[in-house]
Amino acid sequence: MQMFRMKKQLMIACAMLMITSVAAQEPNMKVEADSAYLNGDYTRAIELYESLLVTGESDELYYNLGNAYYKSDEIAKAILNYERALLVNPGYTDARANLKIARAKTIDNELEQPEIFFVAWIKQAMHGFSMDVWATGAIVAFLLLLVSLGLFFFSKVVLWKKIGFFTGLALLLFTLIFNWFAATLKSEQTHRNKAIVLTPSITVRSTPSENGTSLFILHEGHKVVIKDDSMREWKEICIENDKVGWVPAESIEVI
Numbered sequence: 001m002q003m004f005r006m007k008k009q010l011m012i013a014c015a016m017l018m019i020t021s022v023a024a025q026e027p028n029m030k031v032e033a034d035s036a037y038l039n040g041d042y043t044r045a046i047e048l049y050e051s052l053l054v055t056g057e058s059d060e061l062y063y064n065l066g067n068a069y070y071k072s073d074e075i076a077k078a079i080l081n082y083e084r085a086l087l088v089n090p091g092y093t094d095a096r097a098n099l100k101i102a103r104a105k106t107i108d109n110e111l112e113q114p115e116i117f118f119v120a121w122i123k124q125a126m127h128g129f130s131m132d133v134w135a136t137g138a139i140v141a142f143l144l145l146l147v148s149l150g151l152f153f154f155s156k157v158v159l160w161k162k163i164g165f166f167t168g169l170a171l172l173l174f175t176l177i178f179n180w181f182a183a184t185l186k187s188e189q190t191h192r193n194k195a196i197v198l199t200p201s202i203t204v205r206s207t208p209s210e211n212g213t214s215l216f217i218l219h220e221g222h223k224v225v226i227k228d229d230s231m232r233e234w235k236e237i238c239i240e241n242d243k244v245g246w247v248p249a250e251s252i253e254v255i
Contacts, residue, residue: 029048029051029052030048030052030061032048033045033048033049033052033064034064036048037064037067037068037071040071042068042069042071042072043072045064045068046065046068046069046072049061049064049065049068050065053065057084057088058088059085059086059088059089059092059095060085062081062082062084062085062088062095063081063082063085063092063094063095063098065081066078066079066080066081066082066085066095066098066099066102067098069081070098070101070102075102075105075106075220075221076106076196076197076198076220076221077198078098078102079099079102079103079106079196079221079223080196080198080253080255082095082096082098082099082102083099083194083196083223083255084255086099086127087188087189087192087255088189089130090126090127090128090129090130090131090185091127091128091129091130091133102221103221105221106219106220106221106222107219107220107221108218108219108221108222109221125181126181126184126185127185129181130185131182131185131186131189134178134179134181134182134185135178135179135182137174137178138174138175138178138179138182141171141174141175141178142171142175144167144171145168145171145172145175148163148164148165148167148168148171149164149168150164151163151164151167152164152165152168192254192255193225193226193227193229193254194223194224194225194226194254194255195223195224195225195226195235195237195252195253195254195255196221196222196223196224196252196253196255197218197219197220197221197222197223197224197247197251197252198220198251198252198253199220199250199251200219200220201217201218201219201220202217202218202219202247202248202251202252203215203216203217204216204217204218204237204243204245204246204247205245205246205247206245206246207246208231208233208234208236208246209234209246212246215243215245216243216245218239218247222239223239223255224237224238224239224247224252225237225238225239226252226254227244231249232249233248233249233250234246234247234248234249235247235248235249235252237252
């Protein structure tokens with residue numbers, strides 16, 4: 001029994017030592033990766049950034065990896081990593097700007113249909129901040145709502161009652177909107193059903209088979225929504241204008 005405890009303690013100590021060793025190496029790898037990027041050794045930079053991302057997601061690392069891929073003329077992978085950076089941090093303005101530049105170099109860029117202005121504005125507002133920011137805003141708005149309700153119910157001055165009532169209505173609206181934004185961003189991070197086409201071109205088919213009818217062609221860098229993820233080798237995807245079809249799983253990568 002005592003021998004078992006000693007072995008267990010030894011295993012824990014070794015695990016802690018490995019974790020500490022990896023943590024100590026990460027800053028050095030980051031410096032080396034940044035140095036490789038600045039020196040134009042993008043292949044080495046990509047290798048190091050991807051190694052760092054194995055230990056955990058980081059908006060900055062995804063952004064730097066996207067830049068390295070962009071410099072290597074691998075536009076689809078650059079778009080993929082800019083999208084991942086924005087998934088981690090929706091308010092990352094540099095990643096959003098570079099994503100726009102990268103998308104402009106794709107063949108399918110001209111095919112993307114503009115959204116209705118108020119839908120686009122809502123999405124832009126929602127992705128202007130992270131999930132944590134919206135959640136904090138919802139909590140603050142709710143606490144202020146309680147203060148407004150207290151003012152409405154307990155104040156004896158009519159003016160203050162009116163202020164408490166209308167302010168409470170506005171704060172209730174903000175609480176609901178902020179909660180909706182936070183929940184939507186949380187869902188996007190948890191249920192990742194969007195992907196980027198990585199192959200130069202791919203034929204979208206009517207059935208999950210090479211014998212299926214050809215519906216349309218997508219090119220690298222195109223963003224798609226995965227509708228059916230139940231099969232290993234084929235995925236049902238959806239694009240603009242609700243076009244639906246099947247593509248080989250190896251031709252896309254989930255954001």
